[in-house]
Every structure is written in structure tokens, then in C-alpha cells.
Amino acid sequence: MVEKENNSVITLCQDLIRFNTSNPPGNELAAALFVEARLRQAGFETSLIKHDENRATLLAMLEGRPQSDTFLFVGHLDTVPCGDLSKWERDPFEAFCDGERIIGRGASDMKGGLTALLTAAEVVKGRKVNNTIILAFTADEESGCLGAISLLDIPRIKDTKMLLIPEPTSNQIGVAEKGALWVRISARGKSAHGSMPDQGINAINEIIALMNALDLSDFELEKNNHLGTFTHSLNTISGGIKTNIIPDSCEISMDIRTLPTQNHRDILTAIAGAVKQVTDQHPEYAFSCETVISKPGLETNCGQAQVARIVDLIQSSKKDVNKIGLNYYTDAAVLVPALNVPFLLFGPGDADQAHATNEKLDLSKLYQSCEIYSEILKKIAFE
Structure with a gap:
């Protein structure tokens, strides 16, 4: 020019x-x-x-x-x-x-x-x-x-x-x-004095249990020549009021990046399966999941x-x-x-x-x- x-x-x-x-x-x-x-x-x-x-x-x-x-x-x-x-x-x-x-x-x-x-x-x-x-x-x-x-x-x-x-x-x-699936997960617990955790339900512990149960490794096996692999990351967490109060709520957000061949419904099903696994073991735990963004690869x-x-x-x-x-x-x-x-x-x-x-x-x-x-x-x- x-x-x-x-x-x-x-x-x-x-x-x-x-x-x-x-x-x-x-x-x-x-x-x-x-x-x-x-x-x-x-x-x-x-x-x-x-x-x-x-x-x-x-x-x-x-x-x-x-x-x-x-x-x-x-x-x-x-x-x-x-x-x-x-x-x-x-x-x-x-x-x-x-x-x-x-x-x-x-x-x-x-x-x-x-x-x-x-x-x-x-x-x-x-x-x-x-x-x-x-x-x-x-x-x-x-x-x-x-x-x-x-x-x-x-x-x-x-x-x-x-x-x-x-x-x-x-x-x-x-x-x-890549596609994007943003998921917000909230846990509801019961507050109590920090010295008496057995009288409360710790919502942060609920989230920890859920993250330990969530297995998305099958999605990571697939590879695309131009995009590489599926990724997921836990990018925000909010919970608790004070050190000496058992938290009655905790919220996280996940950023999941998907390949064109991957269906977001399958990922949400995997998350729902992890929720069921945790709540079967701990009936007192309560979760809600919200899809914030779902854009296909x-x-x-x-x-x-x-x-x-x-x-x-x-x-x-x-x-x-x-x-x-x-x-x-x-x-x-x-x-x-x-x-x-x-x-x-x-x-x-x-x-x-x-x-x-x-x-x-x-x-x-x-x-x-x-x-x-x-x-x-x-x-x-x-x-």
C-alpha cells in the first residue's frame, strides 16, 4: 500500500x-x-x-x-x-x-x-x-x-x-x-459456630467433594488437529462470611472449552452424575447448577x-x-x-x-x- x-x-x-x-x-x-x-x-x-x-x-x-x-x-x-x-x-x-x-x-x-x-x-x-x-x-x-x-x-x-x-x-x-460451556454451581449448607462444625453443613466442603467426584477425563482424550484438546478450569469461587462461621453457601464457576464433535449435553450429564454421586453419599448436601453460556465448537x-x-x-x-x-x-x-x-x-x-x-x-x-x-x-x- x-x-x-x-x-x-x-x-x-x-x-x-x-x-x-x-x-x-x-x-x-x-x-x-x-x-x-x-x-x-x-x-x-x-x-x-x-x-x-x-x-x-x-x-x-x-x-x-x-x-x-x-x-x-x-x-x-x-x-x-x-x-x-x-x-x-x-x-x-x-x-x-x-x-x-x-x-x-x-x-x-x-x-x-x-x-x-x-x-x-x-x-x-x-x-x-x-x-x-x-x-x-x-x-x-x-x-x-x-x-x-x-x-x-x-x-x-x-x-x-x-x-x-x-x-x-x-x-x-x-x-x-472451540466451544464454550460456562457453568455456575452453588452449594447450600447450614451455618454454625466455627467451633462446632458438626452442628452445621459446610458448603465449601460440599464443593470440594463435588470437584473430587467430577471426572471429565473421557472428554480430554479426544484431539482436534486445529484445536488441540478439551479443557476445563475452575475460575471463580465465593463462599464463607468469617473465619469462625461455618459457611452456608458456596458458589463456583467453571470455564469449559469444547471441540466441535463434543456435545455440551454430555458434559452437563457428567456434572449431574457427580452431583448425584455426592448427594447419595451425603443426603444433607444440596447443589444447583446453571448454564451461563453454551456456545458450540x-x-x-x-x-x-x-x-x-x-x-x-x-x-x-x-x-x-x-x-x-x-x-x-x-x-x-x-x-x-x-x-x-x-x-x-x-x-x-x-x-x-x-x-x-x-x-x-x-x-x-x-x-x-x-x-x-x-x-x-x-x-x-x-x-
């Missing part, structure tokens, strides 16, 4: 980062309006899906020929919160550029990816296209995927033949993503014609490109099962920088992603 184009790409990415779309609360509306204005200038028909006063998902469409294929590009407007601001070297919404990198919240995940989509949209400006192109900029991907869910109510979305998402892949080709069919065409284009445009899997879920976890379409994940951000303090984006990867997405849109639009 020439220097003038590079400068405009940097400016666009900085403009997007400067919209504070930390989720919660999100506040994606202002960013959506900014993106909408650019896409209207490029000839797209746009509409906003309002979620509340300050939250929205943007839909932009360029209609192709009758009976043409529809390609859906989806990027999320929200970011995770910044965390402890004192640990940031600079204001996370300054979008400082040092000549090699842009630093700021969302730089890698995924304001850089949005920049690539918006830059690529310029290649169709003022031109008729053969296939229909839909660009969606969603709210709430970092929480419950509210924006992606709302897209499923749009009739035109149901015509989608392929989905592309500029998630941070360091410009590698993402062909799979996904793997695309690289032999499908549309996918193979885009993969070939990326591989011909870039050296040292590989097919990879993502350990986390994306908006694809909502859209792919509902639409039954193949998907690819491809973007300039670095997954190691996503959600990190002092989040960074390499400009060289950003420029490359802009060029490749421009070529993808040309191929879809005009061939």
Missing part, C-alpha cells in the same frame, strides 16, 4: 479505537453511526438494529444480481474493559501510533479487523456487484452475542452462503473454534467450493499462511449453526494481544489484511 493509503488506514483504525465500546456497558451506537456514514458513502444500504439507548448493531448491504449468492462479513464493535488503567502505558483510547504499531483497547480485537473490512468496502464504491455483500457490525460479542443473535431475525441474512469474520488470527486462516469444511476459493486467494496473497483453530468462541458460534454455512476467520490482530493490557496491533499486518480483504471483496463482487 502507498504511503497515503497507509496513513488513511492508520487514521481509520485510530478513529475506531477512540470510540470507547468497552463491554459492559458496550455503548456501540456512536461507533455504529460512524461506520454507517462511511458505508453509505461507499454505496451500501444500511440499517441500525437498536438494542437500547446507546447500543446498536449495524447492517449494510450491497445487492447483487437476482438469484446471486450472499456473502456475510461480521465484525464486532465492542471490546472488553480496560482493567486497571494504572497498568497501561498510555490512555487506552488515545490510539497512539509509534510508526510500527497502534496501541489501544480493541486494537487487535477487533478494531483492526473492522478497519480491514471498511477499507475493503471502498473497492465496490459506485459499482454494481454480481453477488450480494452484507457487512454486519455487531454489539455485545464480548458478552452474550446480542448483536449476532439479532441478525438471525433479518430475512436477508438467511440467504447467506458463506461467513467471514476478521477475528485476530495474525492473518492466518482460522478454520475452527465449530469447524468449517475446507473442501467446500466457496471456502476453497477464499483460502486459495489468501494463500496466493501471503507467504507462510497456515490453517489454524481459535481457542475461543466468536459470533460464528451463533451464526453458523443457525444458518448452516461454512465460515472463515481471518484478521490482522494477534490473539495474544486480545484483551491484554497495552493491547497492540502491528501495522504491517493491518496493511496486509486490508489488501487481502480488498481482494476477497473484488473476487466476490466481480467474478
Whole structure:
């Protein structure tokens, strides 16, 4: 890319980062309006899906020929919160550029990816296209995927033949993503004086017994070439009031990451089995289990014609490109099962920088992603 184009790409990415779309609360509306204005200038028909006063998902469409294929590009407007601001070297919404990198919240995940989509949209400006192109900029991907869910109510979305998402892949080709099953487990006990534990029911001990009984090792045996193995971790625990009081409640949350071939119902059945095992031995114990998030693992069919065409284009445009899997879920976890379409994940951000303090984006990867997405849109639009 020439220097003038590079400068405009940097400016666009900085403009997007400067919209504070930390989720919660999100506040994606202002960013959506900014993106909408650019896409209207490029000839797209746009509409906003309002979620509340300050939250929205943007839909932009360029209609192709009758009976043409529809390609859906989806990027999320929200970011995770910044965390402890004192640990940031600079204001996370300054979008400082040092000549090699842009630093700021969302730089890698995924304001850089949005920049690539918006830059690529310029290649169709003022031109008729053969296939229909839909660009969606969603709210709430970092929480419950509210924006992606709302897209499923749009009739035109149901015509989608392929989905592309500029998630941070360091410009590698993402062909799979792990599922996520978040489970909250609560134990109910009976409080008593700490010196008389036999008069109470210790809820923390209940949780310890349950964790010792829970065996998910069978799920760990399976391996996926792009995703590795199933993982699970106990990531929060809350219980007890004071050292000298037997705790009458304890709550934990588990983060379970699954492979595309694994059914979340089977995992929940294993958890229920552990609960039964413990309560059979200790009838006084009481548990409740809640599924907080359940997003399936996904793997695309690289032999499908549309996918193979885009993969070939990326591989011909870039050296040292590989097919990879993502350990986390994306908006694809909502859209792919509902639409039954193949998907690819491809973007300039670095997954190691996503959600990190002092989040960074390499400009060289950003420029490359802009060029490749421009070529993808040309191929879809005009061939």
C-alpha cells in the first residue's frame, strides 16, 4: 500500500479505537453511526438494529444480481474493559501510533479487523456487484452475542452462503473454534459456630467433594488437529462470611472449552452424575447448577467450493499462511449453526494481544489484511 493509503488506514483504525465500546456497558451506537456514514458513502444500504439507548448493531448491504449468492462479513464493535488503567502505558483510547504499531483497547480485537473490512468496502464504491455483500457490525460479542443473535431475525441474512469474520488470527486462516460451556454451581449448607462444625453443613466442603467426584477425563482424550484438546478450569469461587462461621453457601464457576464433535449435553450429564454421586453419599448436601453460556465448537469444511476459493486467494496473497483453530468462541458460534454455512476467520490482530493490557496491533499486518480483504471483496463482487 502507498504511503497515503497507509496513513488513511492508520487514521481509520485510530478513529475506531477512540470510540470507547468497552463491554459492559458496550455503548456501540456512536461507533455504529460512524461506520454507517462511511458505508453509505461507499454505496451500501444500511440499517441500525437498536438494542437500547446507546447500543446498536449495524447492517449494510450491497445487492447483487437476482438469484446471486450472499456473502456475510461480521465484525464486532465492542471490546472488553480496560482493567486497571494504572497498568497501561498510555490512555487506552488515545490510539497512539509509534510508526510500527497502534496501541489501544480493541486494537487487535477487533478494531483492526473492522478497519480491514471498511477499507475493503471502498473497492465496490459506485459499482454494481454480481453477488450480494452484507457487512454486519455487531454489539455485545464480548458478552452474550446480542448483536449476532439479532441478525438471525433479518430475512436477508438467511440467504447467506458463506461467513467471514476478521477475528485476530495474525492473518492466518482460522478454520475452527472451540466451544464454550460456562457453568455456575452453588452449594447450600447450614451455618454454625466455627467451633462446632458438626452442628452445621459446610458448603465449601460440599464443593470440594463435588470437584473430587467430577471426572471429565473421557472428554480430554479426544484431539482436534486445529484445536488441540478439551479443557476445563475452575475460575471463580465465593463462599464463607468469617473465619469462625461455618459457611452456608458456596458458589463456583467453571470455564469449559469444547471441540466441535463434543456435545455440551454430555458434559452437563457428567456434572449431574457427580452431583448425584455426592448427594447419595451425603443426603444433607444440596447443589444447583446453571448454564451461563453454551456456545458450540465449530469447524468449517475446507473442501467446500466457496471456502476453497477464499483460502486459495489468501494463500496466493501471503507467504507462510497456515490453517489454524481459535481457542475461543466468536459470533460464528451463533451464526453458523443457525444458518448452516461454512465460515472463515481471518484478521490482522494477534490473539495474544486480545484483551491484554497495552493491547497492540502491528501495522504491517493491518496493511496486509486490508489488501487481502480488498481482494476477497473484488473476487466476490466481480467474478
